[in-house]
Amino acid sequence: MSIDSFLIAFLLIRHLRKFAQNTGLAPFWDRTLLRAQYAALALLVVDVIIDEDHVFQWAWHVFLLGLLWFVYPRPEFRPTRNIVSAVFPLVLVNIVVDFIELVAPAFDKKYNNYFDMAQLLAFGWVIAAWVSTQRQQKALEKERQKRLEEEERNRLIAAQNTQLESMVAERTAELVRQKEELEETLTELRATQAQLIQQEKMASLGELTAGIAHEIQNPLNFVNNFAEVSVELCQELNDELAKVDLSDSDRDYVGGIISDLVQNQQKIAHHGKRADSIVKGMLQHSRAGSGRKEPTDLNSLADEYLRLAYHGLRAKDKNFNASLVADLNENVGKVDVLPQDMGRVLLNLFTNAFYAVQQKQKRNPDAQYQPTVTVSTNRCDEDVEIRVRDNGVGIPDSVRSKIFQPFFTTKPTGEGTGLGLSLAFDIITKGHGGTMEVETEEGKGTEFIIRIPV
Structure with missing residues (x-):
């Protein structure tokens, strides 16, 4: 039973599958490698059941060579060539040793120790390549993780900067708005102050106007009343004059005087009423509104x-x-x-x-x-x-x-x-x-x- 060949095939396939999964290769490769892994397990089972070491040794050699030949030229698996190249010498040494054992048993027996040493060195080379690859992968993974952390840190810093700039902009806008509101309030206060001053002036002027109008109203009422009474007296005088025996010339003369007096009194009454209207208008204008x-x-x-x-x-x-x-x-x-x-x-x-x-x-x-x-x-x-x-x-x-x-x-x-x-x-x-x-x-x-x- 070629357990060493199985382990090499199994570990190599597992390494290739892990690489395909970590690097995000197409699912085709993962399925293909999984089938190869199942084929290795099947070959191992058949090897255990059928005790034909020489036949299955060459079957494992063909399987490993086919796997290496399938993977090595693929550009997708270029980063894995280090471990694949390390497996090649081991496979070749095993093939040479088994071939010599098959065609020249005496020669193989004589130099068996050297052949074992060659196989051991080839196997050690695989182990060394494997360890080196694992270290490189860990270093790369650590570097990748560090880069991701740096990117995340930069993203957080950028987000914080954006948030701070937004807060500063909002605060600045708020301060500008408050400044404008204060300026508007100050303008309104000044305008209100001016209006109050003007209203106070108008109120004082209104009080003065009302006082003057009231003082004028009283004598004006006497003027209007006596003008109306005088017109009535002239009319009564006219009536009495008609009862007195006077010459025509005297009657016309006295009648003319009375007529002139009536006209004068009517004019006084007319302009008195006009003055009364003006005074009432002044009072109404000076009166505080409701x-x-x-x-x-x-x-x-x-x-x-x-x-x-x-x-x-x-x-x-x-x-x-x-x-x-x-x-x-x-x-x-x-x-x-x-x-x-x-x-x-x-x-x-x-x-x-x-x-x-x-x-x-x-x-x-x-x-x-x-x-x-x-x-x-x-x-x-x-x-x-x-x-x-x-x-x-x-x-x-x-x-x-x-x-x-x-x-x-x-x-x-x-x-x-x-x-x-x-x-x-x-x-x-x-x-x-x-x-x-x-x-x-x-x-x-x-x-x-x-x-x-x-």
Whole structure:
């Protein structure tokens, strides 16, 4: 029985199968080597059962040579050539020894010790090659494991770096967002402060206006009442005059005087009522609003404040005259707004418009220029539109984007606080949910467009 040949074949096949599995070769090779392993086991069983040593010795030689011849030229098994090459001498020595024993038994017996020594050396060479191969494989496996650990470490470091960069980016974005929120809050606080200052000024002015209006109201009531009583007295005097016997000339003379007195008293009563209306308007304007929206006739409100702003400027400059154009659409009707706040907006826009045309007139005193301020209203599908247009000096492009900022003004120092348009913009956008836009051309005029949802 050739147990040594079986062990060599079995170990060699096992080594080749392990190599094929570790290197990921095609499953074909593993199946082929497994079949070779089964064939070696089958040959060993037959060798044990049939006691024909010489026959099976040559069968093992053929099996080993066939295995070596099949594996050695394959490029897939190139890394295993070291161990395969080491098996070749052992197989060749065994073949030579068995051949000599078969054809020259006497020679084999005489030099048997040398043949055994050759077989032992060949077998030792296989063992040495096997040990060397195992060491190389362990070294390669250790190097591969080290490389895998290094790759895993690098992957973890890269993942941590990515995570850190992501955290830094998120933190940076959060800081930028907080900075922007703080800046926005600061801007809102400044705007609120400016509005509070303006509201305090308006409240003080309202109290002053209310006090003056009340003081004027009392003597004005006496003027109106006595004017009406005087008209009635003149009518009674006329009636009594008809009962007195006078000449025609005297009767006409006295009647003319009485008629003149009636006309004068009627004029006093008319202008007294007009003054009373103005005083009531001042009281209403100075009265603090309820904070609730009320149905308001925007056409009447716009017309009232247009004339109030005009007469306010004429009170300062008697030589100033302008054309007032009111194109008010009756379809506008009543709209839910804050009347006092909307009045402040319109008064501010009209005052600015009259100031603009006045400045243009002063710059071109000899030109054929007619100052004109126009207010128009219109009702669209979802909002009401108010337009205030003038043909004044216009707004330069360099400051157009700043006109709604608090404390910004184009007027000389002392003539404007820079809070009017800012307050008007906030009243329209924040108080009424509308929009306020401006269209202007320097030297030709400006138009403010207010849209309020209904």
